[in-house]
Amino acid sequence: MLFFTADTHFYDDNNNRRSYRYFKNARQMNLLIVKNWNKTVKAADTVYHLGDFVSFTDFFKPQSYKIVKKLNGKIKLIMGNNEKNIMNKYFGGNFETYKNFLLSCGFDEIIEKGIYLTVGDIPCYLNHFPAKSDPQVFNLFGHVHILRKVYEFGFNVGVDCFKFFPVPAKVVKKYYDLIIGKRFDENVFFTIDDLRNS
Numbered sequence: 001m002l003f004f005t006a007d008t009h010f011y012d013d014n015n016n017r018r019s020y021r022y023f024k025n026a027r028q029m030n031l032l033i034v035k036n037w038n039k040t041v042k043a044a045d046t047v048y049h050l051g052d053f054v055s056f057t058d059f060f061k062p063q064s065y066k067i068v069k070k071l072n073g074k075i076k077l078i079m080g081n082n083e084k085n086i087m088n089k090y091f092g093g094n095f096e097t098y099k100n101f102l103l104s105c106g107f108d109e110i111i112e113k114g115i116y117l118t119v120g121d122i123p124c125y126l127n128h129f130p131a132k133s134d135p136q137v138f139n140l141f142g143h144v145h146i147l148r149k150v151y152e153f154g155f156n157v158g159v160d161c162f163k164f165f166p167v168p169a170k171v172v173k174k175y176y177d178l179i180i181g182k183r184f185d186e187n188v189f190f191t192i193d194d195l196r197n198s
Contacts, residue, residue, distance in 0.1 A: 002119065003041055003073070003166035006050035006080070006128065006142020007158035008033055011064045012057060020146060021160070029164075034070050036165045041073040046108075047166055048117070050142040050157060051080020051128030060086060065105040076109040077102065080128035080143065119172045130154065138176050150179060 010033070013026045023029040041047055054064045068075055077083070083098075091098040099110040114127030116137065123137045130141045132153045139154025146160040155175045157167045 001042070001045045002169040003045060003047045004050065004126070004140055004157040004169075004172065005037075005047060005159055005162075005166040006156070007052045007145055007160060008049070009052055009055045009082075010067050011061075012055035014055070014057060030067065033159060033164050034067070036163070038070075038072045040166050040168070041071070043072050045073040047071075047073045047075050048126055048140075049075055049077045050126055050140065051078055052082045052142060053077055053080075054082065054086075056082040056085035056089070060090075062090065062101070065102060065107075068106040074108040075106070076111060077107050078111045078114060078126055078128060119169050122172060122176050124172070125154075130156075138172075138180065140172065150175070152179065155179065 010030050011026050021029060023032070037047075053068070054060065079087070087093060087095065087098040091101065095112055099112075102110045114125055114131065117124050117126055119138075119140075125131060125133055125137045125139050127139065127141055129143045130148070130151055130153075131139050132151070133139070135153070139151070140157050141154060142156060142158040144156060145158055149156050149161045155161075159165070162171075
C-alpha cells in the first residue's frame with residue numbers, strides 16, 4: 001500500500017506548542033506518531049513523507065533522524081523547509097552529503113524537490129508547500145499544519161490534519177473526488193482577501 005504524511009517534527013517541543021498539539025512533551029508526541037504509523041503501515045508499504053520529519057532548532061541533533069528505523073515501510077522523504085535549513089547549516093548546503101547521511105539513517109529515498117506521482121489514476125504533485133500548478137494535477141502537501149486542510153487544488157496530508165496517522169492512497173481518492181468533483185461549496189475555499197472583504 002501507499003501512504004502520505006508530513007510535518008511529524010519529531011523531538012520538537014516547540015512545535016508541539018506552536019501547532020497546538022495536545023502532548024505534554026515531544027517524547028509523548030514521538031511515541032504516539034510511531035505507534036499510529038506502525039499500526040497503519042506494514043513493512044512492505046511505501047510512505048512518502050512530504051517534509052519536516054524533524055525540526056531545525058537550536059536543539060537539533062543529527063541523531064534525531066535515527067527514529068526512522070522505528071517506523072515501518074519504505075520511507076521516501078521529500079525535503080521541507082526544515083530539511084533545507086538543516087542541510088545548509090550542518091551539511092554545508094551539499095545535497096549529496098546530506099542525502100547520504102539520511103540514507104544511512106534508514107530512509108529509502110531522499111527527494112530534494114517536489115515530484116509528480118500517479119496515485120491510483122490521479123495525477124498528483126507531492127511537495128512540502130501548497131503549490132497551485134497544473135490544473136490537471138492534484139497537490140498533496142504539508143507545511144501549513146492545522147491552518148489549512150484543503151485548497152481548491154489539493155489537500156494537506158500532514159499529521160496535524162489526520163490525528164497523527166499516515167494517509168492511505170484511498171483517502172487521496174476521496175479528497176480528490178470531493179475537491180475536484182466540486183462537492184465542497186465556495187465557502188470552503190476562502191482566501192485572505194475574502195476575509196478582508198467580509
